[in-house]
Amino acid sequence: MxxxxxxxxxxxxxxxxxxxxxxxxxxxxxxxxxxxxxxxxxxxxxxxxxxxxxxxxxxxxxxxxxxxxxxxxxxxxxxxxxxxxVGIVGPSSMIRTHFGDNLNSCIALSRTFQKRGHEKKSLRMPVYKAVFEYKYRSNRGGIGSIAYRMAGAIHLLPELDVQQEHFFSYVPPKPNKLYDLPRDLADKLADRLADDNSLSISSTIIHPTLVIDKPKFKDLTCEKKIETWQNIYDRNGVCLSNPVKDRSVIVIDDLYQSGTTLWSYARFLKSQGATAIYGLVCVKTSSSTDNK
The missing domain is CATH 3.30.70 (Alpha-Beta Plaits)
Incomplete structure (x- = not known):
């Protein structure tokens, strides 16, 4: 990758x-x-x-x-x-085979260290630590610092057309999820960048709502995850709050592991008429277990 x-x-x-x-x-x-x-x-x-x-x-x-x-x-x-x-996140050969160029480009602010004994090294990195605290300890104090970093990184997205208006979205969360980091970051970024004259960001966020049950993905192979997401989208299992036809969308995600969730959502947005999809990720994990 x-x-x-x-x-x-x-x-x-x-x-x-x-x-x-x-x-x-x-x-x-x-x-x-x-x-x-x-x-x-x-x-x-x-x-x-x-x-x-x-x-x-x-x-x-x-x-x-x-x-x-x-x-x-x-x-x-x-x-x-x-x-x-930032890190440029490109598709693995498996992702490229299934999704082609549905995601125009993607960057991540941080990565994890998966080698034995390096776990504490990951937690010393501010972005990863803030994500870890939010997701696993319900400590949402660091979301402002992540949004600040993301706001500065958007201009670095390869191929991003600064003259075009862009809309924020995020990968579909579980239904009725009270706190969701990608969704909360999209809200904060839209507010933070509303007055940024160097980039046209819409205040309208494309909210995806999962309206059917999604199985647990933890033990699924990449191929099965792709198949499962495609089945959800084929069954109209995700509803968008606003149309994306002829729009450019920046999708927020907290963790990029195999990439199947982000790329599946990008393909769905393209199928709905979006002209360009960009990924903006907090952390890219170094684990290879999701790529099997």
Whole structure:
């Protein structure tokens, strides 16, 4: 899965921007970020000597610059700094097979550490800790800090058209669920971004309501989860509070595990006429058990 640089990852594992003795500069990025850099900074990318080249390991790409002025260097450093705070979540091969490009792009603010002895390391990361406290200890004090981080990260969604109006939604919660983190975050983000002139966010939230029983997903394989969600949507088991035809929707989720819930909902929204779907996730788990 393409997933890079969330909270807790080492900057050097995905980016380098260094000068040589002659004053030339080399920018090294993971492939997904190289593609984003071309979109975000096309005029700087066009100044590279030979375009993007593959590293010897094939795990990263690099390009070289001569006579790179101070402003261009600052913009490259800003690009790296901005994307240090999020991880790009791409589809696994299984997800890509079932869903294609139903989700335009997705970012996560944090990730978990699943290796033995690393559990406390995850809890030291502010976003993961706030999610953990909300979901498992009914402590909702950290939701404001998550919303603040998410508000700053929306601009980093690859392919997001800042000229288009966007609507918030969230993955369908269980019926009559009193507290739901994705739903509460959607409410807070809509309020927080109402006066943001750099991004057009509608105050109308697309609320999904699950109107039929949903089985427990914990012990289901990914294939079975996809089948189950599709059956729910085929039976009109989810009702939307507002139409999404010709609209762009940003879907909030708290945990991205296998991705089946988020991608299934994205496909449903596309089937209802949405033009673009983006994922904004609190935490991407590192567990592989959901991918079987």
């Amino acid at each position: 393409d997933y890079m640089t969330p909270e807790g990852w080492n900057q050097l594992s995905w980016s380098r921007f260094d000068p040589d003795l002659r004053g030339n500069w080399t920018l090294r990025l993971l492939p997904h970020y190289a593609a984003i850099f071309d979109i975000r900074e096309p005029d700087i990318a066009a100044q590279s000597c030979d375009g993007w080249l593959n590293s010897s390991t094939g795990k990263s790409r690099y390009c070289r610059f001569r006579d790179l002025d101070l402003e261009a260097r600052r913009r490259i450093q800003d690009f790296i700094k901005n994307y240090e705070g």
